[in-house]
Amino acid sequence: MKNLRLTFGVAALAIGSFAAFSFAPANTVNEDATGIFYRNSDGSMGDAYDPVSHPCSPSQQVCAQEYDLDTQLPTGQGIIRGVKD
DSSP states (O other), rough: OHHHHHHHHHHHHHHHHHHHSSSSOOSSSOOOOOOEEEEOOOSSSEEETTTSSEEEEEEEEEEEEEEETTTOBBBSSSSSEEEEO
């Protein structure tokens, strides 16, 4: 009886471990990765936004904005108006 209980315990542990890894996410890369970058004069993504070294002086034009890192296109979110100093 003791051997049977031990066998069931080991089997349950093995099945539990297998199940845990079977349902774990296979891809840990964030599909919706975005970031704030300076906007080049042609509207393309520039350098990473660094408000300490290069703040945006007040202006109506777009200084920096959020871009999708996969497509490098603006998301329309996180717009910072001004001119890069």
